[in-house]
Amino acid sequence: MLTLDGVLIQQDAFVLRADFVLETGTVAAVIGPSGAGKSTLLNVISGFFAPVQGRVLWKGQDITDLPPAKRPVAVLFQDNNLFPHLTVAQNVGLGIRPDLRLTSEDHRHVGQALARVGLEGLDGRKPATLSGGQKGRVALARILVQRRPLILLDEPFAALGPALKVEMLDLVAELAAELGATLLMVSHDPQDARRIAPHVILVADGIAMPPQPTEALLNDPPPALAAYLGT
Amino acid sequence: MAARPLPLRRLTVTDTLGWTAVAFVLALILMPLAAVLWRAGGASLPAPADWAALHFTVLQSVLSALFSIALAVPVARALARRQFAGRGVMITLMGAPFILPVIVGVLGLLAVFGRSGVVNQALGWFGLPTLQIYGLHGVVLAHVFFNLPLATRLLLQGWQSIPAERFRLAASLGLGPRDVFRLLEWPMLRATLPGVAMVVFAICLGSFAVALTLGGGPRATTVELAIYQAFRFDFDLGRAAVLAVIQIVLVTLAAMVALRLSLLDGFGRGLDRTPRRWEAEIWRLRLLDLFVLGVAGLFLLVPLGAVIWRGLAGLDDLPPQVWRATCVSIGVALSSTAVTLGVALAMAYLGQRRQGVEVLGLLGIAASPLVIGIGLFLLINPIDDPARWAFVLTALVNAMAALPFALRVLAPALRDVERDFGHLADSLGMTGLARFRWLVFPRLRRPLGFAAGLSAALSMGDLGVIALFADPDRATLPLQILRLMGAYQMEAAAGAGLVLLTVSLGVFWLFDKGGRRDVDA
The missing domain is CATH 1.10.3720.10 (MetI-like)
Incomplete structure (x- = not known):
């Protein structure tokens, strides 16, 4: 269970408030106009940005002051999710040990994760030799071995074509379900939310609203969302 | 929202290293300057020749x-x-x-x-x-x-x-x-x-x-x-x-x-x-x-x-001192390079969080090697024979002279690495040595090779502090060439010049090449 308790995010003229609870295992899309603070909200949860006020809690434990790696969080960023100078297996292995001192057991886990995302046999390749979809899969394999209960996606598949993006999102949803993880994904496209996210967190006008059922919200959007969707 | 995230980090080992490097640079430049000022205080006003x-x-x-x-x-x-x-x-x-x-x-x-x-x-x-x-x-x-x-x-x-x-x-x-x-x-x-x-x-x-x-x-x-x-x-x-x-x-x-x-x-x-x-x-x-x-x-x-042409002719009968001086120069250049890179990396790391650290590296430009040399002499003379320190001091002063250029190359590259991959490394918990080994070093290989090449070549060819300190038994290759020229042995000087040219460009090429070897996008 993720709790944002009276969180106030502020930088220069930018202000965002968040005060809500996200139940464990929920899949929620974060939707709103660009510049509203969707990525910043994720950065606060993942520990890259400190709120001015309020607390971030995971299962009742205050994680507001923890560094990113100590949080129960795995993140996929918009880009640069893989180190181009490391092999596919090394990139995944970093999810197990950040110093890459892997046991044979660990190597087996890496192989299994790669097999799960359909990249068997590509262990030794460098990211530059992979397609966009394959790179996304490598990052997902790392999420698998990280086994963190909270997964944050900051539009990592935005650069992929529509069909490929849907394929990747389906895979993410499957993996999150297998891990029993809570999934929070930033999205520009309401269709993404309809497809895999039963809940939506609307970020607009300086407020990140509590999660609401997707269908109901999208079918009867409040003014801020309606303006963004153009309906 | 492209808000710049606040750094959530605490004082780390790299900070300590960075401050040590800063203290080292300041000591190496300011202490000799202070010694010079102190000594000049008791001296007469500048003469017409000055x-x-x-x-x-x-x-x-x-x-x-x-x-x-x-x-x-x-x-x-x-x-x-x-x-x-x-x-x-x-x-x-x-x-x-x-x-x-x-x-x-x-x-x-x-x-x-x-x-x-x-x-x-x-x-x-x-x-x-x-x-x-x-x-x-x-x-x-x-x-x-x-x-x-x-x-x-x-x-x-x-x-x-x-x-x-x-x-x-x-x-x-x-x-x-x-x-x-x-x-x-x-x-x-x-x-x-x-x-x-x-x-x-x-x-x-x-x-x-x-x-x-x-x-x-x-x-x-x-x-x-x-x-x-x-x-x-x-x-x-x-x-x-x-x-x-x-x-x-x-x-x-x-x-x-x-x-x-x-x-x-x-x-x-x-x-x-x-x-x-x-x-x-x-x-x-x-x-x-x-x-x-x-x-x-x-x-x-x-x-x-002309250097190459005349040098080839003089290559045959090079006095043995030339080869000894060549070995000395290579040693000095490599030590100087190691110091430059170590200090530059530590300062570049610190410079990411503390503005103005890079400016300190520019001190090496403002302070002339001969001035630093005189200051170091004043500091060492009461304790020991400065000639015995000639090579160490040459390497150190050369490192200070190369530092601004190394920083200029490394600091922006390090900033790029942290900008592109810092969050990913943070989220994976890559810190300290693991971060250096798996992220910073592989990504910085190219600029590191280039900076090392510059630093080594600059030190290899430097004729400055060494001329102040060396006694007749000690010389780097540039000083040895100067002595040959002074003795009107122009053939041998040309040959030694060709050796120096080859080694200087050679060390630059080797380091630069080493940085480029199998680097991925």
């Missing part, structure tokens, strides 16, 4: 800067508006004098313009009076040889900052070469030239090796050379200290103005695109550019060719 040295230093620097930029403008313009096979090579070669040992350049210039050089032989055939290279014009000639390429590269950057669309617009309006110069090129030059001139001026102020070999005498002595002479020949520490104070004031003022006017980006990349220049596509200008590039190419390459 003012003469100051006068000559400023005069030769002004002339060197003016001639360098006056010649660099047509060369840079030709490179900016022509596309030809070998253009890239020529621009790369323009970067070479930076790592060319000064003594090798001087040997080359002597071979061409010296008493029995190519030019004088030709003049002799025609019964014309011969040139005399020693004195003011020789010093200026050498400074133009070393700084024309730098000025050209800086100006070329200026030309490339003019958007290609402007030239297209000029062509569509039917503007001729004169109009293009007046409307596009001159405004750029007016903005760039003062900075470029100031950089060359500041570099020439610190001239020691050139003045030592081509100047000398009461009429052609720079302050740096006067420091050396006061110390070496008269052992007048008080006078050396007074001169050192003059040099500190002079160089600090010039460096401040130069830094304000221009950014030292002499080895910036991306000089390889040329916008099409319709107005220059006429025969008269084509011939002009061809002529300019030809003359500049000859001026820069013939002396180097």
Whole structure:
């Protein structure tokens, strides 16, 4: 269970408030106009940005002051999710040990994760030799071995074509379900939310609203969302 | 939302290393300066000869800067508006004098313009009076040889900052070469030239090796050379200290103005695109550019060719001291490189979180090696024989001299790595040594190799502090060459010059190449 308790995010003229609870295992899309603070909200949860006020809690434990790696969080960023100078297996292995001192057991886990995302046999390749979809899969394999209960996606598949993006999102949803993880994904496209996210967190006008059922919200959007969707 | 995340990190091992590096640099530069000031405090006021040295230093620097930029403008313009096979090579070669040992350049210039050089032989055939290279014009000639390429590269950057669309617009309006110069090129030059001139001026102020070999005498002595002479020949520490104070004031003022006017980006990349220049596509200008590039190419390459040509002849009977000095120089250069890279990396790390740390690295430019050398002598002399420290001090002072350039290369590269991959590494918990091994080192290999090459080549060719400290039994290769020249063993000097040239360019090439080996996108 993720709790944002009276969180106030502020930088220069930018202000965002968040005060809500996200139940464990929920899949929620974060939707709103660009510049509203969707990525910043994720950065606060993942520990890259400190709120001015309020607390971030995971299962009742205050994680507001923890560094990113100590949080129960795995993140996929918009880009640069893989180190181009490391092999596919090394990139995944970093999810197990950040110093890459892997046991044979660990190597087996890496192989299994790669097999799960359909990249068997590509262990030794460098990211530059992979397609966009394959790179996304490598990052997902790392999420698998990280086994963190909270997964944050900051539009990592935005650069992929529509069909490929849907394929990747389906895979993410499957993996999150297998891990029993809570999934929070930033999205520009309401269709993404309809497809895999039963809940939506609307970020607009300086407020990140509590999660609401997707269908109901999208079918009867409040003014801020309606303006963004153009309906 | 592209808000910059706040750093959530605490004081780490790398911070401690960074502060240690800063303290090391400050100690190595400020302690000798303090010693010099303290010693100068009890000394007499500057003598007329000291003012003469100051006068000559400023005069030769002004002339060197003016001639360098006056010649660099047509060369840079030709490179900016022509596309030809070998253009890239020529621009790369323009970067070479930076790592060319000064003594090798001087040997080359002597071979061409010296008493029995190519030019004088030709003049002799025609019964014309011969040139005399020693004195003011020789010093200026050498400074133009070393700084024309730098000025050209800086100006070329200026030309490339003019958007290609402007030239297209000029062509569509039917503007001729004169109009293009007046409307596009001159405004750029007016903005760039003062900075470029100031950089060359500041570099020439610190001239020691050139003045030592081509100047000398009461009429052609720079302050740096006067420091050396006061110390070496008269052992007048008080006078050396007074001169050192003059040099500190002079160089600090010039460096401040130069830094304000221009950014030292002499080895910036991306000089390889040329916008099409319709107005220059006429025969008269084509011939002009061809002529300019030809003359500049000859001026820069013939002396180097002469070093190689004469050096090959002298290679046969090199005295054993040359080989010993070569080994010493390689050792000094490698130690200096290790110090440079260590300090530069630690400072670059710290510089990401503490603004202004990189500026401290520039101290190495402002403080002249001879001044630091005198200060170190004053500090060490009461404790031990400074000659025994000659190689260690040379390596350290060389490291300080290379530090600004290494920082200039490494700091932006490190910033890019942290910008692109810092969050990912943070989220995976890669810290300390693991982060360095799996993220920073592999991503920085290229700039590290380049910085190491620069640092090693600069140290390899340096003739400065070592000349102050060394006793007859100790020498680096540049000093050994100087001694051979002093003993009129020109054959052996040429041979040793070729060895120095080869090793200097060789270490640069090896390091730079090592940084490029199997690096992925």
